[in-house]
Amino acid sequence: MEQNIWQNILYGLQVCVVPMNLLYCFIGVLVGTLVGVLPGIGTTAAVSLLLPSTFSLNAASAVIMLAGIYYGAQYGGSTTSILVNIPGEATSAITCLDGYQMARKGRAGAALGISAFGSFIGGTLSCILLMVVAPPLANMALKFGPAEYVSLIILAFVLLTYLAAGSMIKALMMAVVGVIIGCIGMDLITGTKRFVYGILVLNDGVGLVPVIMGLFGISEVLLNVDHEIQARDLYTSNSKIKGLLPNLEEWKRSIGPILRGTGIGFILGALPTGGAIVSTLTSYGVEKRLSKHPEKFGTGMIEGVAGPETANNAASTSCFVPLLTLGIPQNAVMAIIIGALIIHGVQPGPLLLKNSPDVFWGVIVSMYIGNAMLLILNLPLIGMWVKILKIPYPIFFPLILLFCLIGVYSLNNMTTETIIMIIFGVMGYFMKKFDYEAAPLVFALVLGPMLEMAFRQSLLLSNGSLSIFLKKPISASLLLTAGMLLIMGIVGRRRVNKED
């Protein structure tokens, strides 16, 4: 077994250490850091923006680059949180609390340093765990038939709403809306056209890329232009950041949070929580509870930076577990990567390990390399990112819009798809204003058609008997778990409400 792992790492290295793949990995983490540093544009939008540019690559290079953007953004996001007190990414929002306070106390360098080192340690350890966990899981998933997939997807939906950061009801509503949008187009079994209304493009369904670019790209710009943006108050605008290396005492205080953050991030990242956000909040909460001075949190405690920053990076690695083993995305970025795999003719799912080992091992090993690149990009080159932060948003936002427009148009050279993107942009804007999350919608848009297909296939297998879902042991236990979580969710929330 052990030897197998080394062989696999070696194989992954062979895939990765090709100059072209190293280049794409580098482009990925570079763009990721840039996107992470800039507050106006999120990871999901950036990954979907660069999706069209991967069409000319092979599958492994494409995923290596897209993954690089994703975990690269977790590094970049902390820079903005610490120096400007604006989260560069939602996953770094919690870092503002103590990171910015550290910067005000003259420890900006240590805060930046510990988040980069924490991210590196979290990312690397998470990568090792991923290598250990993923192959057996994929082998187990090989036994899955359509019935097991139905139960698994149902469990994923329940987990998604159970762990939603905001309102559980609203998350569920958005998931249902996603399923409905996923129904648009020609039904594959009977050929019935659903919700098409004579619009040709809709025959093949609503494309994932226009929806994501609308919900996460266009809507974000619309949210930013609707109010006056204050000039960014860069804390270090005049002075140079000194001392990127945390001192010995700071290291001692951080090592616990970093290790705990890795564990929290890895576990929560692998569940469909919609992203790494929940893991950062959990890590911060845990550190505050464990601390001897919980009252000092929010005044520049390094634990409050090290924990969450490690957790978000560990989570951004472990969310590849369900993607690579089950073919199930657990957030919008993973949904895009699934889309990229399908475009390249690679079928995501348990067979990925057997049929496309280059993608499987190449991506995993690229994460080691990418994390090392990020450490270099984010520590010695921090000054460059600070300069980029000074470019005013009014110059940035037309660029983001233009890239969305051309990116979606160039998918199929269709005006209708750009219009669809704009419609979802407006929808995403109002969803934000009315407190609805977009992530469950995207998640369901990918899983809805999978669920319908697997459900109908199972019933074909069982000659129409619904008991197939309960007769198979794996399927039954997945459904049981889903049921228990649902009950716990309802009871638990009610108790919380009563306490209010």
Next chain:
Amino acid sequence: MKRSDIWSGIFWLLISMWVVIESIGFDLGKWGSPGPGLLPFCSGIILALLSLFIIFRAIYKKTDVPAENWFMEIRWKKWSLTLTGLLAYALLLEFLGFILCTLIFMIFLLAFVERQRWIIILLVTVLTAAASYVVFELCLKAQLPKGFLGI
């Protein structure tokens, strides 16, 4: 609880009713052999129930928080100008061609929406058009539309 929940709840309720009505027309199938209408039908019903829940919760839950009026605080002029620019770009791209359309789009946003200085407008516009042409047309071979001028 929140007035905004009532409005959004009503919106989703209307959507769900429309989905349910349409789905019945797609053939629901029977237990054991679901038709193409079953999934949207069930989803529509669930959405309707959840929307009703949101609406009633919003009506009956008392709150001390004053009604939020973010709607009034938004600079709708800039917002709608940006949206108009987006729609115009999407609709005119094939007619005007990529280069002309991009130049007009960038100048429109930078000059009329953001009111930047002319030197910045020209610099950013030209650089953007050139850079996006190189990236999409030359590197990615995206075959951007040439428009009526043929450029």
